[in-house]
Amino acid sequence: MDKARRHHDMGGLEAGPVNRDGHDHAPWEKRVDALMVLLGRQGILTVDELRRGIEELGADAYDRYSYYERWMASMTNLLLEKRIIEVDELGERMAEIETGRREALP
Amino acid sequence: MNEPAGGHPHEHGGYDVDPTHHHPPQPDLEDTPLARHQVMQMAVTSLLIEKGIFSGDDMRAQVERMDGLNPGLGARLVARAWTDHGFRQRLLADSKDAAAELGIDTGPIPILVMENTPETHNLVVCTLCSCYPKFLLGVPPDWYKSRNYRSRAVREPRKVLAEFGTELAPDVAIRVHDSTADMRYMILPIRPTGSEGMGEEELAGLVTRDSLVGVAVPRAG
Incomplete structure (x- = not known):
């Protein structure tokens, strides 16, 4: 790949046939989308910041993650960066949800 | 790589799933571990x-x-534009104001409506990410966000269109519009032959999502 390009900048590159299969969005994906809208409305995150966060995930994660996984990783990084949430509380909350100590919501 | 820290004991997300690991039941995704x-x-x-x-x-x-957002909103705008010349002019000039006449909110990001003509076909892509007129079309389909579409739509649009079953005459020019976070696009397709005499609602039924992105054209019957 051209050295001047970053991995998300793929316009004009060679690629395979377009796969037209789709999938219905899972409820969690819709919540990720909703999260971005709500944070945008509150002036906490902008679409440009979301995209910058996605571009900063690195080529490997970019290709490995699904679309809304990229969004979620970017939003979480941005919220940590802005100190809206803290690393410790996030880690603790994720562990609680995973082990069923806390009800998944909403 | 800049993954969020999470004090996470293991990685899953469909890549490295431990089948013995038990998760609390999820109403959305039964029997699937929480990614x-x-x-x-x-x-x-x-x-x-x-x-x-x-x-x-x-x-x-x-x-x-x-x-509640779906391509039916964009289709209503197209059907009105096909039947009302004044509306069509207003839609092409300022989609936000024109959509408001029908009680449709185009959202916070400007949307340019590009008109297909017998000479020029328009196609929309977002090469850098996935910008899409969500407020008029709903969430983008997976292919719109795919590497293959994003890479090739600007390089060989005619071949991409053919993969969607859209064969354009060689003398029809193709203009490809690359969307950004600040500017989105919707296509105003050509009203198909055979749709003469149809009312607005019936016309809207001919307008598919793919025709609003430009990878297809509406057909009557």
């Missing part, structure tokens, strides 16, 4: 609710709102 980013979504959401940034009701209302 890392799903857990992250739940954790972040619950923290933000706790901090009073938004409420659980706000979240539910927004999900419902997104569920």
Whole structure:
């Protein structure tokens, strides 16, 4: 790949046939989308910041993650960066949800 | 690589799933382990609710709102433009104002409506990410966000269109519009032959999502 390009900048590159299969969005994906809208409305995150966060995930994660996984990783990084949430509380909350100590919501 | 820290004991997300690991039941995805980013979504959401940034009701209302967005909104604008010349001019000049006449909100980001003609066919892509006129078409289909579409739509649009079953005459020019976070596009397709005498509602039924992105053209019958 051209050295001047970053991995998300793929316009004009060679690629395979377009796969037209789709999938219905899972409820969690819709919540990720909703999260971005709500944070945008509150002036906490902008679409440009979301995209910058996605571009900063690195080529490997970019290709490995699904679309809304990229969004979620970017939003979480941005919220940590802005100190809206803290690393410790996030880690603790994720562990609680995973082990069923806390009800998944909403 | 800059993954969010999460004090996470293991990685899943469909890549490295431990089948012996038991997760609490999930109403959405029965028998599927909670993927890392799903857990992250739940954790972040619950923290933000706790901090009073938004409420659980706000979240539910927004999900419902997104569920209500679909290409039918864009199709209504096209059907009106096909039957009302003045509206068509207004739609091409300022889609936000024109859509408001029909009670449709195009959202916070400007949307340019590009008109197909017998000489020129328009196609929309977002090479850098996935910008899409969500407020008029709903969430973008997976292919719109795919590497193959994003890479090739600007390089060989005619071949991409053919993969969608859209064969254009060689003398029809193709203009490809690359969307950004600040500018989105919707196509105003050509009213198909055979649709003469159809009313607005019936016309709207001919307008598919793919025709509003430009990978297809509407057909009557």
